[in-house]
Amino acid sequence: METFVRMPAVAGQFYPANADTLLRALQTYTNVSGPKLHALGTVVPHAGYMYSGHVAGAVYGRLQLPDRYVILCPNHTGQGDPLAIMSEGSWMTPLGEARIDADLARRIMNGMPVLHDDIEAQRHEHALEVQLPFLQSLVKNFEFVPITVGTSRYEHLVALGDAIARAIESRGDDVLIIASSDMNHYETDSTTRVKDRKAIDKVLALDPAGLYEVVTKERVTMCGFGPTIAMITASRAMGAKSAELIRYATSGDVSGDRDAVVGYAGIAVTK
Numbered sequence: 001m002e003t004f005v006r007m008p009a010v011a012g013q014f015y016p017a018n019a020d021t022l023l024r025a026l027q028t029y030t031n032v033s034g035p036k037l038h039a040l041g042t043v044v045p046h047a048g049y050m051y052s053g054h055v056a057g058a059v060y061g062r063l064q065l066p067d068r069y070v071i072l073c074p075n076h077t078g079q080g081d082p083l084a085i086m087s088e089g090s091w092m093t094p095l096g097e098a099r100i101d102a103d104l105a106r107r108i109m110n111g112m113p114v115l116h117d118d119i120e121a122q123r124h125e126h127a128l129e130v131q132l133p134f135l136q137s138l139v140k141n142f143e144f145v146p147i148t149v150g151t152s153r154y155e156h157l158v159a160l161g162d163a164i165a166r167a168i169e170s171r172g173d174d175v176l177i178i179a180s181s182d183m184n185h186y187e188t189d190s191t192t193r194v195k196d197r198k199a200i201d202k203v204l205a206l207d208p209a210g211l212y213e214v215v216t217k218e219r220v221t222m223c224g225f226g227p228t229i230a231m232i233t234a235s236r237a238m239g240a241k242s243a244e245l246i247r248y249a250t251s252g253d254v255s256g257d258r259d260a261v262v263g264y265a266g267i268a269v270t271k
Contacts, residue, residue, distance in 0.1 A: 015048070015130060022094050026133060027137070036064045037064065037268050040177065041177040041178070042063065042267060043266065046131065046180045050254060055249050057134065060134045060138060062246055063268060070147065070164055070178070071144050072177070082150040084117075084120075084148045085109060086105070087145075091146070098144060104167055105145045127181075131180055132144075151226065181265075184262070189261045196263040204243045204245060206243060206269065235269045248265050
């Protein structure tokens with residue numbers, strides 16, 4: 001695959017396009033108190049920063065951030081392969097260039113034959129892009145592997161998690177697995193909080209099968225449940241024993257509209 005620079009798709013929409021404005025916003029979101037956590041995995045939201053930036057920032061502000069990441073996100077656009085990775089190149093944001101860890105990407109691909117090298121699934125997807133400025137503002141130099149998940153097949157999600165764990169352990173590096181996900185969508189605030197709590201409890205229990213069952217049976221419209229299942233699976237394989245809900249909110253907390261909200265959860269998975 002030719003080296004490719006993925007240009008910003010949602011700068012000026014989901015987050016500020018001006019670098020100075022963006023940095024000021026990020027500093028506000030990540031200025032949180034509490035002991036630093038050494039996490040194996042995390043769940044962070046991906047809505048516009050005005051709605052969910054304070055939840056994502058609360059997570060990033062609490063973590064000991066390494067210089068390697070696997071970032072999993074849902075496929076909102078429907079473009080590209082159902083399980084897509086970008087194995088070379090970089091992504092641009094208003095804060096500069098974030099490089100892909102080509103070696104780690106190849107190791108993951110070698111362990112997951114149905115994971116395809118596919119730029120089209122990545123080109124217009126916002127859910128991964130919005131994570132990068134947080135990392136750029138807090139980590140001087142880092143590399144990452146972008147994976148877009150457009151399948152709900154449980155066996156593939158678990159296999160992806162296992163492949164990620166094997167790849168990370170074969171390298172011996174400190175790598176954080178980020179699952180980019182919002183929670184329930186466009187129901188009342190009260191309904192969303194009940195549904196989200198059921199899903200959050202399964203994440204806190206490190207129970208990927210339980211999360212799949214809750215999302216399916218309770219009709220929790222958690223767009224990144226696939227990435228979250230893969231993240232939990234990988235984290236457990238690497239020795240995760242606990243998880244902490246760092247912050248929860250809904251869009252109604254910002255907009256004041258409680259009739260049709262989206263839920264946002266920030267969770268850290270640790271040993």
